[in-house]
Amino acid sequence: xxxxxFYSEKWAPYFxxxxxxxxxLIFFLYPTASTINMSFHEVLGLNSSKFIGFDNYxxxxxxxxxxxxxxxxxxxxxxxxxxxxxxxxxxVFLNTKLAKGxxxxxxxxxxxxxxxxxxxxxxxxLMFGEADTALINSFISKLGISPQNWILNYxxxxxxxxxxxxxxxxxxxxxxxLAGLQSIPEELYESAEMxxxxxxRKFYWITLPLLKPIIIYTLTIGIFEGYRMxxxxxxFWNEGMPGDIGLTIVRxxxxxxxxxxxxxxxxxxxxxxxxxxxxxxxxxxxxxxxFNKE
Numbered sequence: 001x002x003x004x005x006f007y008s009e010k011w012a013p014y015f016x017x018x019x020x021x022x023x024x025l026i027f028f029l030y031p032t033a034s035t036i037n038m039s040f041h042e043v044l045g046l047n048s049s050k051f052i053g054f055d056n057y058x059x060x061x062x063x064x065x066x067x068x069x070x071x072x073x074x075x076x077x078x079x080x081x082x083x084x085x086x087x088x089x090x091x092v093f094l095n096t097k098l099a100k101g102x103x104x105x106x107x108x109x110x111x112x113x114x115x116x117x118x119x120x121x122x123x124x125x126l127m128f129g130e131a132d133t134a135l136i137n138s139f140i141s142k143l144g145i146s147p148q149n150w151i152l153n154y155x156x157x158x159x160x161x162x163x164x165x166x167x168x169x170x171x172x173x174x175x176x177x178l179a180g181l182q183s184i185p186e187e188l189y190e191s192a193e194m195x196x197x198x199x200x201r202k203f204y205w206i207t208l209p210l211l212k213p214i215i216i217y218t219l220t221i222g223i224f225e226g227y228r229m230x231x232x233x234x235x236f237w238n239e240g241m242p243g244d245i246g247l248t249i250v251r252x253x254x255x256x257x258x259x260x261x262x263x264x265x266x267x268x269x270x271x272x273x274x275x276x277x278x279x280x281x282x283x284x285x286x287x288x289x290x291f292n293k294e
Contacts (some may be wrong), residue, residue, distance in 0.1 A: 035270055042055075064244060065249075068252045070252070073160055075232075075248075079225075086170055090177075091178040115168060124235070155237060189206060223277065230254070252269055253269045
C-alpha cells in the first residue's frame with residue numbers, strides 16, 4: 001500500500017515537496033508568526049507577557065533606530081556598487097581565451113569567501129589599528145600622511161566594513177557570473193563580430209542583457225545581506241560606540257532583546273527590518289521588470 005502511494009502520480013508530488021513545506025512551516029512561518037505576536041507584548045518572563053499594542057513600535061522609532069537604518073542603507077548601497085561590477089569584470093576576464101592561470105585566479109579570488117567574518121574582521125582590525133605601528137598607518141606615514149584612527153570616524157569605519165564585505169563576497173558573485181557567461185552561446189559573439197561590434201559593444205548588447213537574471217539575483221541577495229549585516233560591525237566596535245558608529249539594525253535587535261532583555265522591542269525591530277527588506281526588494285524587482293508577463 002505504501003509502495004503504491006509513493007509511486008502514485010496523484011500523491012508522489014506531495015511526498016517530494018513535504019520536506020520543504022515542513023521546513024518552511026517549522027523554521028520560518030511559525031517563528032515569524034511568534035515574533036509578530038511578541039512584538040505587541042511586553043515579555044515579563046518565560047511564560048509571562050502583557051499585551052501593550054503598538055507601544056513597542058512607538059518606542060522603537062528613536063535616534064538610535066534611524067542611525068542604524070542609515071548605516072545599513074549606506075553600507076548596502078556601497079557594497080552593491082562594488083559587488084556587482086567588480087565580480088562581473090573578474091568573470092569576464094577569466095572567461096576569455098587569453099586569460100592564463102584561470103584556476104589559480106579563481107582560487108585566489110574565491111578563498112576569502114571561506115574565511116569566517118570574525119577571523120577576517122580581526123585581521124582587518126589589526127591592519128587598520130590606531131597605533132602608528134599598525135600596518136596601514138605605518139604605510140601611509142611613509143607617504144607623508146598622518147596616522148588615522150580608522151574606527152573612530154564614521155566614514156573610515158564604513159569604508160572598513162564595505163572593504164571587508166567586498167573582499168569576502170566578491171568571489172562568490174564571480175562564480176555566479178562566470179557560470180552565466182559560460183552559458184552564453186559563442187555564436188552570438190561571432191555574429192556580433194561579423195557585424196563589426198567591438199569588445200565594448202558586445203559586452204553592452206550581449207553580455208549584460210543575458211546576465212540580467214544573475215544580476216537581479218545577486219542584487220536581491222546583496223540587499224538582504226546588507227540590511228542583516230552584523231559581523232562586520234561586531235568585529236570593529238564594542239558596545240561603547242561613539243555616535244552610534246557601527247550600529248546596525250540587527251545589532252540593535254541584539255542589544256534590545258538579549259542585553260536589555262526587552263524581547264518585545266527586539267521583535268518589533270525585527271519585524272520592521274523584515275518589512276523594510278521585503279519592500280526594497282519588491283521595488284527593485286519591479287523596476288527590473290521581473291513581474292512583467294513576458
